[in-house]
Amino acid sequence: MSKVAIFYATGKGDTKKACEYLGGKLNAKILPVNEATRAVFEEQDVLILASSSYGFGELHDDWKNKLNELKEANLKGKKVAIVAVGNQERHADSFVSGVVDFLPCIKDAILIGQSELDGYKFDSSSAFINGKFIGLALDTKGDKEYEARIDKWVVALKEQI
C-alpha cells in the first residue's frame, strides 16, 4: 500500500481541520509541516501539501520556511497533490494563490489532484492555471459544503494514487 502523508500549515486551524477530515478518508499520516524534514518527505510515496494563503496570495509562513527542504528532497517518481485553503469573497484577487509556490519545488514529482472551477467565484488566482486549480481549492468559511468537495476530490485522487 502507498504511504500517504499530508503536510499542512495553518493559522487559525481551518487547514488543519480540513486535513484531518481528508486524512481520515485517505488513511494518511497528518503532520504539521514545521515538524517535517527532508527525510520525512522522502519516506512517502504520495505527499499532500496543504496550506492556507496569507498576505497577498502567499503561502503560510510555516510552509515558506520549509520550501528549501522540500526543493532539496528527492521526489523523483513520487506523487504530489496540493490542498489550497483561502477565502474567495474577501480575497478574490488572490484566491488560494499561495500554493503556486510549491510548483518549482516539486519538479521531479508527478502532480496529481488538479480540480475544476466547480462553482467558485473569484477575480484572480495564481493557483488556477489553464482552466484548473493545481490542487483542491477549499474555502472552509465561505463554503458550508467543503467536506463534500473533499469527498469528491478523494474519489478522483484514489484513481491517481
Ligand SMILES: Cc1cc2nc3c(=O)[nH]c(=O)nc-3n(C[C@H](O)[C@H](O)[C@H](O)COP(=O)(O)O)c2cc1C
Ligand atoms: C491577513 C490575511 C490575508 C489573507 N490572504 C488571503 C489570500 O491572499 N488569499 C486567500 O484565498 N485567502 C486569504 N486569507 C484567508 C485565509 O487563507 C483563510 O481565512 C483560511 O481559511 C485560513 O486558514 P488557516 O486557519 O488554516 O490558516 C487571508 C487571511 C488573512 C487574515
